[in-house]
Amino acid sequence: MSTREFLFSGFGGQGILFAGKFLSYKGLIEEKQVSWLPSYGPEMRGGTASCSVIVSDNPVGSPIVSNPDVLVAMNLPSLDRYEQSVKPGGVIFVDSTLIERKVNRDDVTVYYIPATRLASDNKLGNLANMIIVGKIMSVFDEFTDESVDAALAKVISAKHADMLDVNKNALKLGAEYTKE
């Protein structure tokens, strides 16, 4: 990988920004160049929240991801809005609990993960975001205990240490998920 550009998108409250932050820290720990850029302002409130993450071997140019290598769509408006922007050969991760339709492109790889249902079935609260991140890591063959632990320690403050395990479980669940 020289540069990988991610676009996370969904409703406010789905942990879009947090998921991006986790992958950014993971990149930082692995001594990559990273950038993380949220949408901000009223746009965030109630509407679509999105977050651009770039992980690269080279200094990051523009932090704005307009044509992602990887799109994470956690609600239908996000998929509708960004589906066509994904680079040919890119990957789309879809929360198939909340998005019933299929992706209308044949030049990208798509993973449908019922992340929201998996989270509630496994009593993982609202960690659908981390289930998808786990899947991303396994797809790119980057899921190791060490990298997960180190990055989680950075994004979860000591005050919320009890959240470490559930997040790790969510990541694992996503990593191990294969179509039922």
Place this chain on the structure above:
Amino acid sequence: MSEKVLMKGNEAIAEAAIVAGCRHYFGYPITPQTEIAAYMAKKMPKIGGTFLQAESEIAAINMVYGVSSTGKRVMTSSSSPGISLKGEGLSYMAGCDLPALVVNVQRGGPGLGGIQPSQSDYFQSTRGGGHGDYHMIVLAPASVQEMAELTVKGFELADEYGITSMILADGTIGQMMEPVSLDFDLKPMPEKPWATTGTKMAREHNITNSLSLVPEELEKFNFARYEKYKKIEENECRYEEYMTEDADIILCAFGIAARVSKNAVNEARSKGIKVGLIRPITLWPFPKAPFAKAATHAKAFISVELSMGQMIEDIKLSTECKVPVYLCNRAGGMIPDPKMVMDMIEKVKAGEN
């Protein structure tokens, strides 16, 4: 080097200010710079500093004026409409040669405008902003690391020259996170014998003042101030050049626009088009030298901006209008993307041939 942490640009400014010894912050809520105030509100009480939410931008800048008069490092931050309100205070501080750091995380205007990123306060900041003959040192960071570094630099330059330093950022750099190291070699703060901290009955009284009703005297102050500005222009121009040496087309951009432009330079080069980038880091003083040099070999300049082309005047002055300068811009909170810049490069190239 200390461990790098991921930080938002706005937070990096706040933390760097604390590292630089700033213990007084005054501000008024406005998007998109709120993280700076929030960070200060949390941190300052724990380190014996002062965070105070003022009743207005006008009050905030005058509180800055008060602390600066006593010789201590002090800052305020705001976003475009708030900076307009601070204009009065900025002019008074210039008239008293007081050092301070002012951050403008720009948003689209004019008027209330919007809250998305912009660079349309270029004229306001590089030409002074308030009334009277004066300048501020204007620093334009293009990364979170630079948000931190230029904050420290801004305090140091302010103290060295007796001038306000302004960080002219935009909503994108303010909101984005990147790895940042907060390990700095700090210069010792210069003595400030002019500070109004009480005479201790041991010296004549000090006066902080910008009023002089005798025109001959006021003229003298203005001339002296411009001697100082000349020194700043000679010594403090900062810029980055990227692949300019053999470039036929030179992109000119600062802040977020420079990041976008760098992508376009890389893409153009991969297509065999000789494109380079000059990124001013100080907008005042404007780094004329690299522009003048590039004008000897480049066939065209393209100014990439989040404004209606406010920087073009400075580019034309620096190049003495020897080479055409084109504008590639978005406004009102929109950001040009690398493709737009690339299209412009190809258009200009086609026009050249």
Place this chain on the structure above:
Amino acid sequence: MVVFDRPHALIDVPLHYCPGCTHGIVHRLVAEVIDELGIEGKTIGIAPVGCSVMAYDYFNCDMIEAAHGRAPAVATGVKRSDPENHIVFTYQGDGDLASIGMAETVHAAARNENITVIFINNAIYGMTGGQMAPTSLPGQVTQTSPYGRDVNHCGYPIKVCEMLSQIDGAEYLERVTVNNVKNVRNAKKAIKKAFQNQIDGKGFSLVEVISSCPTNWGMSPKKALEWIDEKMIPYYPLGVYKDRSANKEEA
């Protein structure tokens, strides 16, 4: 034996004020108080924009000239820069304090900012040549109310002490005048208390001094002092409007 001398805190230069103007008296009272409290070496005064703009040339302590109306904000910065070691006062007129600087005044009071405010109310803009002030009386003729202040057109005068007395934060508010010896004595007592409050850490203390402006009122100095009794004091009654610590002690 010297029985009457210039206070040390007042510099020995001619003041630029008009004949019969009461600024000189109030300057002297402030300087005497600074001397008596022994605080000149730690005092920083904030001059306003208005007739007393050049007060920085008259007081011997460190001085700062503020933008119009902003003195309480500047004072806030100076005080908070070193609360233990700075005694800070502002000296402001009615246009400065009650018009363009109203927000700064009210919020400094609301924060109980530990500063001393000397407020000169002469019901007119003196420096610019006699325009209507926020405290000009109903019917008062000025350059910008040539037919007399019409309250239906431009509203009523602002009673600063009364207004600020409604603010929980304010510590001490008193209105005095300096139009005769007895009143000058009372004014000094109030000013001294306003500084002592700051030394004791009690907070925002404001003394409103009803003053005269013979030049712009178009009167002889003597007539102007009488006009204070006849017209100003009935509208702006003298007295203590708030003294939080005293009230607490009583309760």
